[in-house]
Amino acid sequence: MSASTLIETDALVVGAGPVGLFQVFQLGLLGMSAQVVDALPEPGGQCVALYPDKPIYDVPGVPACSGRELAQRLLEQASPFLPRQADGQWASLHLNQRVASLRPTGDGRFELHTDHGQQFLARAVFVAAGAGAFVPRTLKMPGLALAPNVHHHLPAADATPAWAGQHLVVHGGGEEAVSAVLNLLAEAPERRPARLTLLHRRDAFQVDAELDAALREQLSLGSVQLALGLPDGAEYQQERPEEGLRSLRLLGADGQHHHLPLDHLLIRLGLSPKLGPLSEWGLTLERKQVAVSPDRFESSLPGVYAVGDINTYPGKKRLLLCGFHEATLAAHAAHAALHPDAPQHLLYTTTSPLLKARLGRG
Template sequence: MPDSRNADVLIVGAGPAALFAIFQLGLYGLRCHVIDGLGQPGGQCAVLYPDKPIYDVPGFPEIDGEELCERLLRQAAPFEPRFTFGRTVVDLARDPGGKWLAQLDDGSHVRADHVVIASGIGLFNAPPDVGVADAELKPGPAAAWPLERSRGGIVVDPATFETSEPGLFAIGDACDYPGKLRLILSAFHEAALATQGIRRRIAGGKAASVEYTTASRRIREKLGQS
């Protein structure tokens, strides 16, 4: 099995939902490996509206897609995520030890305790040497994974954002649940609840305490604010 790498959480996709999930998971000591078919982070923001104003991100009267992604990357940076760009997850399965094993289109593998699918509405197919303006949107391999679906999204428990497969979560445009709003601000909420769902699984089903960034010395130290 070539090039097998390990992570606490594998995130499929690198759009805004995924980038905020890195930060949320990092707050609780979970290291992420993010894989995206594009040659850069940003997902739809990078491809469809890098310079288009967005007006409904809390705290920003106006911000374009490129700047939003830059800020999310800066926010996630203290937690040292690993990025693999220009690669696609073509298969997900459990290994004999119960971990998730993701096979990439180059034959390499990534092993993780938990997986968050944040692959958006499809796969923007553009290798690293092709500009994002030339990326073509098409259904990605995730569309064929045996998961319950509704309205084009993967069905999740809205309390945890876990799918029908234990340990496999979905957020952003990749997921669906009653009352779903396909907005960036909703994706941030989903990333936060998915993080708590993962923490609950790690704790054996018990609710883990939530630490507040304004009060936790541990978190402030991680963010370089001690």
């Protein structure tokens, strides 16, 4: 899909976290089309970005599932309304881009732009932005952002990793870095790097005892090498960052510099949420949260709803369950506002032929 196309939609959902995904499902049940945008390369929000392998025990009807499993289930549930194209890409899920601007058009609709130039014209907006757009923490070095062999995310399961068969350096000492190393080692041989180095400033990691033991075992087996030092300089191919990073300069504990040559660098220093442009959309904020009414979850700008961790109202709890409830009521409120003359009967998915047909189960 061309980045400059204007897409008209009933609803634009800002954020493909768990609440944004459930929002799409609820809108779909009510017959409303939705487009979704997320800054991250894969859907799932905090569940996938912060705790993919940790168990969640308090989702109703799901005694236990990991963050990644929950995201997969929400995607599957929303799939009738989030179709895939022939090439496997989602037709209405726009990843790796941030919604940068929101402007009422004056005819009851909203014009939104992403930082990749994608434009939307939406009849309602659902801000499901969590704590803001997740942006990876990175190394502050001139030129690094231009180097094509510097990465911050693991590739999707169906994409071939750029580093397959090459020397990959993973930088970080927390769970994101250590889990990445262990996950890389568990990959199919054709997806694995030929050589794997973990770079951290010291030989101690901020992870639980289980992860630490798993890493130590791989280090003792020699399947991953440990490089110690503080990266404070970069060398590029032909001295041009666009040609790729060639090596990192490390400051060792002995005060000496040495160089770490590499083919690819994967920086895993964690993610930090950036509220960013959202604060300029004219919505009333209270301590960086969008203030909403607790019956409609509508913001101070009529037609713009806020659901999940991004909103605040009396009694707010930042729990998945609460976000799902908010998405449900916000969808019904938006539907009633956009179709004031339509009957607003409550229908059950178990018994309504209309809902079953919308779900493709008629």
